[in-house]
Amino acid sequence: MKFKKAFALLLCALLTASSAFAYTLGSDERYGKSDIVAKMEALLGEIRRSSEPDEPEDEGEKKEAGAVYLSADAFVIGGGFVINPQKIRINEGDTAADVLLSYLNANGEIGSNAEYSGSAENDFYLKALKASSVTFNADADFESWLGDVTAYYKPENQTDGMLGEMDVTDLAGWMFFINGKPASEGMSDCEVKDGDVIMMRYTVAGGMDMGGEAFGGVDEPYTRAVRLDGVIKGIADGDLELYDCLEVINRVDVTQGEINELLR
Numbered sequence: 001m002k003f004k005k006a007f008a009l010l011l012c013a014l015l016t017a018s019s020a021f022a023y024t025l026g027s028d029e030r031y032g033k034s035d036i037v038a039k040m041e042a043l044l045g046e047i048r049r050s051s052e053p054d055e056p057e058d059e060g061e062k063k064e065a066g067a068v069y070l071s072a073d074a075f076v077i078g079g080g081f082v083i084n085p086q087k088i089r090i091n092e093g094d095t096a097a098d099v100l101l102s103y104l105n106a107n108g109e110i111g112s113n114a115e116y117s118g119s120a121e122n123d124f125y126l127k128a129l130k131a132s133s134v135t136f137n138a139d140a141d142f143e144s145w146l147g148d149v150t151a152y153y154k155p156e157n158q159t160d161g162m163l164g165e166m167d168v169t170d171l172a173g174w175m176f177f178i179n180g181k182p183a184s185e186g187m188s189d190c191e192v193k194d195g196d197v198i199m200m201r202y203t204v205a206g207g208m209d210m211g212g213e214a215f216g217g218v219d220e221p222y223t224r225a226v227r228l229d230g231v232i233k234g235i236a237d238g239d240l241e242l243y244d245c246l247e248v249i250n251r252v253d254v255t256q257g258e259i260n261e262l263l264r
Contacts, residue, residue, distance in 0.1 A: 062091035066194025070103055071232050072129055072174075074163060074202040076209045076252040077155070078137030082129050082163065083200070085236035096176065096198050097124035097187040115164060124188040126174040126200060128164025136168075142209070142252050145222050149205050163202060171206040180227035182212065197229035209252055226256045230263050 068090055072083035088099055097120040104114050113130040117123070136155035138146075146153045150169035157167045165173035176183045176190075177199040183190055192198065203209055208218060211225025231249060234240035240262065248258050 062093065065090050065092045065094070068099055068192050068195065069197040069229075069232050069236050070099055070200075071198075071236075072200035072202075073249075074131065074134050075250050075254070076138070076142075076202065076204055077134075077168065078139075078250055078252075079131065079134040079163070079202070080246055080250050081242075082131045082134065082202070084242065085232045087236045090192055090194070094192055095120065095124075095188055096178065096183075096190040096192055097121075099192060099198055100124075100126070100187065100200070115162065118188060120188060122188050124186060126176070126187075128162040128167075129174065129200070130161055131163035132161035134163055138204075138252065142222065146205060149208065149216070149218055153204070169204045171208075172202070172204045173206075175201045175203050175207055175210070177201055177229075180229035181225075182207065182210075197232050199228065199232060223253050224256070226254060226259055228259065231259060234263065 066089075067087050069085060070083065070088055071081060071085040073079070073081050083103070086103060088103060090099060097118075101120055101124075107113065108130075114126065115128040117125045117127060138155075143153060146169060150171050153169050155168055176187050177197075178190060178192075179197050180199075201210060203212075205222065206212070206215065208214055208221040209223065211221050211223055214220050228249060231240060231245055235242050235245060245262055248254060248262055
């Protein structure tokens, strides 16, 4: 279609310009054949250029925007870190879901080390993480409390090397924390910035084992909420020793005072 249009324009130009090519204004001097060919080639080039679509503007690559921290833990059942604290570079516009998926993709196939629903852009929800090295070591008091809160408590349910929703209790699953606190938005909607701390935390009591709001007839959560973001940063930056920190934080009843001691 573009060729037909260009040909029609060229033909029109030929007819219009033929008399001008035959004579110069106010003179009987004729153009030579080579002059006409050169003129027509120039006209054809202009027509071709005018019919070509504009090239899209180069949007360029995303700009780097610093780094964030990422970890995943099962402290409430004495399971330690599932993902050791990491420092991960980010680009402008990255979300918490982008960060987690980037890490998982860089450390094996998603299907073998994680299960999730939604996407990085919409409604991302982490359903399970590979946790073959997790050991269950909940204390007796916590187990007794869980007996009144949940329908069952069966650590042996984790038989496939994954730790996920309803594996240990009917209220078990992964919670998303940002900068030490439960997030108020989903991972797909949480745009991260330099220095943010993303924590995926395994709960077996719907967050009530992390100081979250009591529900379902429970009078109060099992323990008070604590902030672990400073410890995560310290480990990832090499300022704190991983195993020294685990001796303190790998408990459901760890206190903020004990955590603050680590950060001194």
